[in-house]
Amino acid sequence: MAIYLDFEQKIKQIQEDIISAEVRHDEHAAEILQKDLEKEVKKTYSNLTAFQELQLARHQDRPYALDYVNLLMHDHYEIHGDRHFADDQAIICYLGYIGEQRTMLIGEQKGRGTKNKLKRNFGMPNPEGYRKALRAAKMAEKFGVPVLMLIDTPGAYPGLGAEERNQSEAIARNLLELAELNTPTVSIVIGEGGSGGALAIGVADKLAMMRYSVFLLFHQKGVLQFYGMTQQK
Numbered sequence: 001m002a003i004y005l006d007f008e009q010k011i012k013q014i015q016e017d018i019i020s021a022e023v024r025h026d027e028h029a030a031e032i033l034q035k036d037l038e039k040e041v042k043k044t045y046s047n048l049t050a051f052q053e054l055q056l057a058r059h060q061d062r063p064y065a066l067d068y069v070n071l072l073m074h075d076h077y078e079i080h081g082d083r084h085f086a087d088d089q090a091i092i093c094y095l096g097y098i099g100e101q102r103t104m105l106i107g108e109q110k111g112r113g114t115k116n117k118l119k120r121n122f123g124m125p126n127p128e129g130y131r132k133a134l135r136a137a138k139m140a141e142k143f144g145v146p147v148l149m150l151i152d153t154p155g156a157y158p159g160l161g162a163e164e165r166n167q168s169e170a171i172a173r174n175l176l177e178l179a180e181l182n183t184p185t186v187s188i189v190i191g192e193g194g195s196g197g198a199l200a201i202g203v204a205d206k207l208a209m210m211r212y213s214v215f216l217l218f219h220q221k222g223v224l225q226f227y228g229m230t231q232q233k
Helices: 006-023 027-045 050-057 065-072 113-119 127-142 160-164 167-179 195-199
Strands: 073-078 091-098 101-108 147-153 185-194 206-209 214-218 224-229
Touching: 006 027, 050 185, 050 214, 065 073, 065 091, 065 101, 065 147, 073 101, 091 127, 101 127, 127 147, 127 167, 147 195, 160 167, 167 195, 185 195, 195 214
Parallel strands: 101 147, 147 185, 185 206, 185 214
Antiparallel strands: 073 091, 091 101, 214 224
């Protein structure tokens, strides 16, 4: 069942009316309602506030990294672990093919449902996750494979254990190493990109953002600012 946000209730009502008209086989009413729906969609999404765009970026019906893996890749297998501490499930790494191009895909995965959200730590990677991502990127560089990185995180995990295992160093190391990586890299914000958690896999030759995605960072004084935002035109 589709999930509608507060500002999408009119769209929901019109879509329900269209379904009712189709059940009654009232094609004329359905056609009129379809035009009303197109007008309402254009009106709603052309006047979004910053908070509403953030709600869309965090919408649980948005495709997550694993959805892209399953839709885009074939003959793929997952790479696990950072060879130092653990296998962070908030970061996924897959080597496979997109079309005929062998590709290394690295993404941040939030998870759906309580069990998977806990497993993926709500998409907040620990330092071992970023080290796993760097290991996969270095492997891709070794074999001349391009790297595709999918950003979707509220931020790096701020827990005590993460700090004890040098979260800031892991992020800084990724910034340095990915900037010098000798293979083509593309990074795409597929949902929300929060602070250093996004930057750690955001250094690439090309950076792109999906519609209604956001890229956030923190000002030096601790004020949250929008660095980038996409919207419908």
